[in-house]
Amino acid sequence: MNNTYILPVIKEIDIIKKYLSIFCEPAFGCRHLKFTFTRVLISTTLSIVVSLKQIIQQKKKMATRTKDEPVSDTSSSSGESEPSKHIKTNTEKKTFSCDTCDSSFSSQTDLKRHLRKHTGEKPYSCEKCGSSFSLKGNLKKHMQRHTGEKPFSCDICDSSFFQRSHLKYHLTIHTGEKPFTCGTCGCSFSSKTNLNRHVHIHTGEKSFYCHVCKSSFYRQADLKRHVRVHTGEKKFSCEICKSSFSRKETLKGHMQTHGEKTFPCEICGSSFSLKANLKEHMHVHTGKRLFSCEICGYSSPIKGNLKGHMRVHTGEKPFSCEVCGSSFSHKASLKLHMHIHTGQKPFSCKICGYSSSLKGNLKGHMRKHTGEKPFSCQICGSAFTHKASLKTHLSIHTGLYTR
Known part of the structure; x- marks a missing residue:
């Protein structure tokens, strides 16, 4: 590095050292005055050291930039500084227009990137799962799901996330912030997605229709999931036993049957295959109900319970019977329904031996004995x-x- 940038700073530090060696307690007359002066000198020294580090880092960046991306003769001869280039970039006319939506851009590259929204072009593909994306940045974010990298962490509860926006939404759980308000009833929500889902309660709009059975849904994702009932598609496969499922949630639940439950609860003895599940389970014993419904106030210590409860408001039924196509809002309801097809009757009367495939039927039967x-x-x-x-x-x- 050029000594021109470093020598002045070194000289200033030498001067400060000289002052610190010359002045002593008698010259100041009191310890307090010496302490104050010394503290000022040390503070100044630290500021100079920080400035020196910044100069070194800046020079390194400039050297790297000069090596990797040499400045053209045209720009160097013009003597145009970096700030003036930045101003020029932000003030130049947007001469490239989109013929579809009239959006305009300052460069042809930005216009080309924008046009992919209309054409559906997705030139960036994942080599592992085949998913494709219109932007290179989206592919980069997607790859984190394969690597398991979660660079954004919550300082309060140590949860980590793939994207900064997910962390930002998560933090509202701790802060209680609900910046999105319904204009009809005044209910407030922590995310725009939850607000949009809530608005359907007032409008009753279900704009996504199944062309096979005419069922309607609030969200396109729900319709896409429903269509698999008709197509028989089972795109989610277990890598251990090769079982396949039409829903990701079903596969996720199935995978826990293979995993060893190595995380036991010291209070009640329940064991879990994931440490996160054990951590969430502990809220049952502490009484903490961290997950609340923003619509009716229902609260639960388990996040999954709240997720299942929200289907009461949305009408979502993500668990479908692969035999007859019936759908249910809870996995437990689907499990009970499957007894009808298997002929299994696990609910038996201990008095007369009556058995049924449904728990509700046994409950009704018991009233004959109790007289209720x-x-x-x-x-x-x-x-x-x-x-x-x-x-x-x-x-x-x-x-x-x-x-």
Whole structure:
């Protein structure tokens, strides 16, 4: 490096050292004055050292830039500085226009990148899974999912994320910030996605339709997931046993059957295959309900419970029966439904041996033994063991017979 940049700084440091060696306690008359003066000199020294480091780093960058990207003769002869170039870039006319949406750009490269939104062109492909992207930056972000790299970490709970935007949304859980407000009812939400999902409650709009069975959905992702029921596509495969599934959630749950549950709960003895699941489970014992519904106030210590609860508001039913196509909002409901196809009847009466594939049927059956009649007629006071019996009874009062 050129000594021209370093020598002046070294000289200033030498002068400070000289002052520190000359002045002593008698010359100042008191210790407080000496301490104050010394503190000022040390502070100045540190500032100079920082400045020296910045000069060195700047010179290194300029040397690297000169080596890798030599400045053209035209720019050097013009004597145009970097700041003036920056101003020129931001003030130059946007002469390249999009014929589709009238957006304009200052360079043809920016216009070319923009046109991919209209053409659907995705020139950047992932070599591992085949996914393609319109922007190189999006491919770079996608690759983190294969490498497992999560560079953005929460300083409060140590959660980590692939993207900065995911971390930003996560932080609202701790801060309680809800910047997105519904203009109809005044409810506020932590993300724009949740607000858009909420708005459908007021509009009732389900703009995504299935061309096979005419079912409608709020989101395109839900429709895409539903269509697999008709096509039979099972794009999510287990690398261990080669089982395939139509839903990513189903595969994720299946993978836990292979993993060893090495993380036990010291309080209740439950064990988990993932440390994150154990950490979340501990909220059940501490009573912390960190996950709340922004619509009705429901709260739960388990994030998965809140996710399942939200389907009550959205109407989403992501768990489909691969035999008959019936869909359910909860995985447990699908599991119970499958007993109908397998013929399995795991719910048995300990008194008379009655068995059923559904837990609700056993619950209704038990009322025969207990004599419980929870369904009452509000007109005459008659009580019944089953809701269907009450419905039939009401026809006596209404005159409308129903079977």
